[in-house]
Amino acid sequence: MITSNRMQESEVWTANRPRRKVDFTRVLSFILLILITLTMLMPLVFMVTTSFKAQRETMQYPPTLFPDSLQFSNYVDIFSRLQFGTMYQNSLMIAGITVLATLLSSSLVAYGFARFRGTGRNLMFMLLLSTMMLPYPAIMIPQFVLFSKLGWVDTFLPLIVPAFFGSAYNIFLLRQFFANLPEELFDAGRMDGCTEIGMYWKIALPLSGAAMATVAIFSFIYSWNDLLTPVLYLNSSDMFTLPVGMASLTSSKFRVAPWHLLMVASVLALLPIVILFILAQKRFVEGIVLTGIK
């Protein structure tokens, strides 16, 4: 019913307006865009359909796009074949704390860089940015020595604690955003007797929904996908994170890789990122509305 109403409305709408000529370039570009979208979606579709295949079918040639019969048991098997539940939990916990810690530490530092002038501020900021140039392998061993001396090997600490110390890229991103907030807002806060930390908490943060959402997504994806750090620091299999467990599925040359299970794992691993993105998307819109700028 609702759809038919809508259709009528749109008919009315078109009828009342002077009939426009069909814009062929628009139609063409839509067709082209749809085609490109479908091409981009193909691997994703293939991933999902493969996750329902039996192992034997994953070896078939030519490969089938849709499985002969849906094997839902794959989604149960993954929990018994791997400690998938434990790994999922570990990954969620580490990524969750990392996101909160990054948001807090990076925004605080960024606020400082954006709103205060002091001697050596630019030098400090340059130093901060220069840490972005260091690739992880360059600091891998010294950091390992540090954390192993602290007795942190085979704990989650080496994966979580660094997030409490900010990350250069996110600080840079937030600093640019904070610097663009209208000065008048802070003047108003100051007149009402708000402290600096109060203005950070009550003015800067609430207005930075979009930027904070971006940082949250970046740090979540980074932590969620990180393979090398957990591989280095975690030894016991009940401490493993998802990427480690998934890498292990293909890590034996002595048996045929269980691609169907790997695809199940990939589908399930994708979910939190999709959910986070949907949640964050709301904040993007809110952020733009609230600041009243641009």
Add this chain to the structure above:
Amino acid sequence: MVNRKGKWSTRMLAVVSALFAIAVMLSGCGGGNSSVGADGEAVTITYYTIDSPDRTFVEQLIPDFEKQHPNIKVKVATAPYEQFDSKLQTMIAGGNAPDITSHFGYGGFAEYYNKDMLLDMTDLLKQEGFDADKYKIPKNLMDIYQVDGHTYGIPFSSYVTLLLYNKDLFDAAGVPYPPSDYNDKSWTFDKMVADAKKLTVLSDDPNKQQYGLQFGWGELDNRPFYFGAKMYSDDTWKNGGMPSETYFDSPEAIAAYKKIFGLVFDDKVSPPSEWSASVAGQGGDPFVTGKVAMSVGGSWILSGANDFGFNVGVAAVPAGGNDKVRSTLFVDPLFILKDSKHPKEALTWIQYLLQTDIQKESIELSGGTPPVNQEAAEDYYAHFNTIDPKDLKNVYEGAYEYGYESFNHLIANYSQINDMMINEMQPVQNGSARVEDVMPGVQKKMEEILARTKK
């Protein structure tokens, strides 16, 4: 912007120090994995392996071991295959080295040996009265991980190169199965190629396309050895994997590579690399898709044999011109690392893993790892549904008689050599260059790598 530096920095200081305090508090939960053991106190040893069910099965053996040896605790540390070597290096550099491991990753024995990572076990073995016969380890396998009479590793599992064939395709084409007996003089490389021709179906329809043979004997630099060509000088095998000379542009080597690539381009019995990739995916094995009749390769392909959608048989690698060597061996040893604080306890664990009953149990737990213990090996031969145990036994015993350890375990800096070979041979592999034009370049690159290794 108003400058309120003074006020701010005190607050900032407070926040930062709070963060530090949290970090310090958190650090309290970690720590305390020291394993210093005086007499009577339990000692913890770490066994480092790949995170894959066919390797981590040892975890299931630990409770029984710890019951027998109450003063030793075994901890298993794992990493995925790709990251195995970098994690090991980091652990050693960080003073957190495991006690026992093997060359489970890309690097081989020679690499570990030359990086001085391994414990010379000779004295320890003497002191503990280690006897290889007690564990039914063939002498020639024990010799592989010795340098100048010093033992650096003890074999615990052994893969060989064998010929795997698809019985269904043989039946359909009416070709008799190849023999498993290495003494069958009629079974030669040329006979294998002739059979492969009968089993090859060339067609424009990818569904009907079928190939007779894929020849994955050893790695690329290893392969001419099968035809009797010498690639590395003899001192390589005695001095810990440092060849003084290589012969990649010798007429014998060129002739051998021509035969190997001729399988694809002249005889047309072997699949071109792009076909293999499209059928089996990157790094996959086209044989398991059932579109290839014979496959010469490492016996690890067997581990999946009970899941293949067709019947499998095993046969001897045919005679190819090298009278002494017909099968590349992949014998995995256990090493004790130099940094181990408890080598004696580590050896106890190794000895436990080699016992006949444990080696037998390991076959089941790992899903088909070939044991080095020859008494336990009988169980392995009977492990596969469609394979006659007699054939597999023949193939293994023949392989030991005509076997040579894979070069990737024996030559220093092998990962560089292998990468270089793959890159340089690429044009030959896809048919855009001739072997004789490429090999002088390979030889030159090889000399450069060796010169760097010696430094």
